[in-house]
Amino acid sequence: MAWNLNADKPIYSQLVEIIQIQIISGRYKAGDRLPSVRELAAEASVNPNTMQKALAELERNCLIITQRTSGRIVTEDTELIHRTQKHLAEEHIQNFFRTMNGLGYSAEEILSLVKEAAEKLSNSGFSHTDLPKGAE
Amino acid sequence: MEALAEIRGLTKAYGNTIAVNNLNLIIPRGRIIGLLGPNGSGKTTLIKMINGLLTPTAGSILINGFPPGPETKARIAYLPERTYLQSGMKVCDLVDFFQDFYEDFNRDRAFSMLSSLNIPFTAQLKTLSKGTKEKVQLILVMSRNADLFILDEPIAGVDPAARDYILKTIINNYNENASIMLSTHLISDIENILDEVIFIRDGQLLTHMPVDQIREQYGQSVDAYFRGVFAC
Numbered sequence: 001m002a003w004n005l006n007a008d009k010p011i012y013s014q015l016v017e018i019i020q021i022q023i024i025s026g027r028y029k030a031g032d033r034l035p036s037v038r039e040l041a042a043e044a045s046v047n048p049n050t051m052q053k054a055l056a057e058l059e060r061n062c063l064i065i066t067q068r069t070s071g072r073i074v075t076e077d078t079e080l081i082h083r084t085q086k087h088l089a090e091e092h093i094q095n096f097f098r099t100m101n102g103l104g105y106s107a108e109e110i111l112s113l114v115k116e117a118a119e120k121l122s123n124s125g126f127s128h129t130d131l132p133k134g135a136e
Numbered sequence: 137m138e139a140l141a142e143i144r145g146l147t148k149a150y151g152n153t154i155a156v157n158n159l160n161l162i163i164p165r166g167r168i169i170g171l172l173g174p175n176g177s178g179k180t181t182l183i184k185m186i187n188g189l190l191t192p193t194a195g196s197i198l199i200n201g202f203p204p205g206p207e208t209k210a211r212i213a214y215l216p217e218r219t220y221l222q223s224g225m226k227v228c229d230l231v232d233f234f235q236d237f238y239e240d241f242n243r244d245r246a247f248s249m250l251s252s253l254n255i256p257f258t259a260q261l262k263t264l265s266k267g268t269k270e271k272v273q274l275i276l277v278m279s280r281n282a283d284l285f286i287l288d289e290p291i292a293g294v295d296p297a298a299r300d301y302i303l304k305t306i307i308n309n310y311n312e313n314a315s316i317m318l319s320t321h322l323i324s325d326i327e328n329i330l331d332e333v334i335f336i337r338d339g340q341l342l343t344h345m346p347v348d349q350i351r352e353q354y355g356q357s358v359d360a361y362f363r364g365v366f367a368c
Contacts, residue, residue: 007357010348011328042307045300046328047168050348 003044011046015054017088018044023063023074024085034064034072138201140165140284140315141186145195148181148339155181157339158195163284166312170326170333170347170358171319174366178339179319180217183288187214200283210239213282215274217289223262227255227272234276246279249305253298267294274302278309287318291325303329324359333358335365 005014022028034040034055041051055072058064063084066072075081100110141163148156156178163169173179184190186197188204199208221230227250234241250257253271261269270293277285291299306316307329317334320326327333327347335342342365343350350361 005328007324008351008355008360010351012348038308038310041310042304044328045303045307047331047347048307048310049166049331050328 003046005044005046012050012053012057015044015046015051016057019054019058020063020084020088023081024088028074030074030078030081031076032074033070034074036071139163141197141199143186143195143197146182146185146192146197147194148178148185148190149193155339156185156192159336159339159341161334161341161344163315163317165283165315166310167315167331168306168310168329169315169317170323170330171317171336172323172333172358172362173319173336173342177336179336180288181339182336183214183286183317183319186284186286187212211283213238213277213280213285215277215285215287215290219269219273221261221273224260226258226260227264228257230261230272230276231257234279238280240281242279242281246275249275249279253301267298270294271298271302278305281314283314285314285316285318287316289320290318291320291322299325323362324357327358330358335362337366 003015003018005011019028028034035043037048037052037055040055041048044051055064059066059072061084062077062080063075064072065075097107097110100113105113139162141161143159143161143163146156146159146161147154159178159182171179171182181190185192186199186204188209197204200211202208221233225233231243231246231250234246235243247257250272253268253275255264255268255272255275261272264272270290274287274290277287291302294302303326310316318326330347332344332346333350334344347358350356350358354361356364
């Protein structure tokens with residue numbers, strides 16, 4: 001499991017996104033218990049307080065629920081997990097469009113390029129189960 | 137909860153040279169703090185005063201409410217920049233030595249870390265490589281249940297794999313009543329485990345800020361920020 005952290009962005013917001021991806025990709029499934037703050041911090045090689053802050057943010061978004069006796073679990077609200085997935089996808093698409101605009105492409109040109117790329121990928125046997133970096 | 141350490145107006149002059157100049161600093165509990173600054177900025181002088189090895193010219197230091205002395209030495213685990221251990225002693229004798237010296241020493245923790253890094257218990261210190269000697273000293277220091285750990289350049293001489301192990305050890309030993317202050321030049325290796333950083337220059341406090349605040353405010357890593365601030 002790779003925690004690839006970018007050097008110039010706040011650590012905690014990156015941790016939030018990585019854990020969201022871990023939940024979306026099913027590394028931690030709905031209702032699963034999460035490891036302790038310390039275990040997660042050691043795994044990611046980050047400060048325990050920063051990990052705590054990331055988990056608190058995920059709790060505020062209700063993706064994680066703290067139970068008094070059994071620690072933190074992933075929400076059982078699969079609809080919410082799905083919405084989080086959609087939200088992350090939209091963010092990535094926006095960033096992608098911004099980069100492509102910078103390269104001088106219009107929205108329509110981008111769409112046709114993406115279509116082309118998708119066809120090439122499906123011909124070469126790429127499937128939706130090939131998970132993004134950071135998901136395994 | 138009261139601060140772990142309070143430093144007020146701290147000054148140290150060596151003749152005409154002022155190494156630490158009117159420094160004010162509060163060290164909270166439960167933090168991992170990086171003490172950063174260029175060579176000769178006063179980091180080691182500050183550390184030595186906190187440990188009671190140098191007497192301030194002016195100002196005060198309180199740790200758990202006590203000035204540096206027997207009460208504070210019992211609660212601070214200090215890794216100096218240079219070795220002070222007898223090179224003829226065996227690793228296991230050094231463990232006994234620390235056990236005799238410090239009430240808060242956890243012998244099992246020391247042996248378990250020594251085993252994890254494959255350090256032979258019966259080897260004399262002088263037969264070990266420079267990096268392994270450093271690991272032994274760090275293990276001894278980190279095996280105490282101190283309130284304040286002060287590590288002066290703890291990872292400079294060890295290989296990257298051992299560095300990762302040491303950083304994980306620091307994370308695993310973390311407890312919310314204790315703080316760890318470490319000085320280093322290898323900022324990018326450690327910045328992910330830091331809560332906050334203290335920058336000093338010419339013996340004065342330049343910045344004392346959480347790592348994520350530096351990244352948010354300046355859009356760069358602490359390492360890049362440091363290089364910018366202290367560019368020669």
